Amino acid sequence: MVRAGVVAHPSEWAFIGYKEIQAPHERYALITYERLRELLNFRRMGDLAEAYRGWIEEGIGAEGQLRNGKWSESIAVGSESFVMMTKEKLGIKAKGREVVGGDGSYELREAPAAYNGILGHKNDVLRSENTYFWEDSL
Numbered sequence: 001m002v003r004a005g006v007v008a009h010p011s012e013w014a015f016i017g018y019k020e021i022q023a024p025h026e027r028y029a030l031i032t033y034e035r036l037r038e039l040l041n042f043r044r045m046g047d048l049a050e051a052y053r054g055w056i057e058e059g060i061g062a063e064g065q066l067r068n069g070k071w072s073e074s075i076a077v078g079s080e081s082f083v084m085m086t087k088e089k090l091g092i093k094a095k096g097r098e099v100v101g102g103d104g105s106y107e108l109r110e111a112p113a114a115y116n117g118i119l120g121h122k123n124d125v126l127r128s129e130n131t132y133f134w135e136d137s138l
Helices: 017-022 033-039 045-059 080-094 115-126
Strands: 076-078 097-102 105-110
Touching (some): 076 080
Antiparallel strands (some): 076 105
């Protein structure tokens, strides 16, 4: 919602895990704090909250407003074992999808489809000889 301009900071959006990580709920929590803390290798929840705050600040910096296809175009993002497990659980639905990545970060993605394969001859009208330049008509 930050990138969309709805809020200036994730703390301003009620429906997000940011607030819950910064001030963990004692009851009715949506996040399993101990498991999250273990997965991210933090001893205390306060340390995790501080690091998360830093990650967010870095993420919403000058380049943080840019869309990152890793998160919005992938079926799964994470460790190689997590992505492979997700692909395996998808079974036949994972056909044609590939695991890409390295350095500890992997994605399960669909191969990009070419417009020509989808549109066929329907995009022939978009050829350069059909272009009309306004400057030339004056």
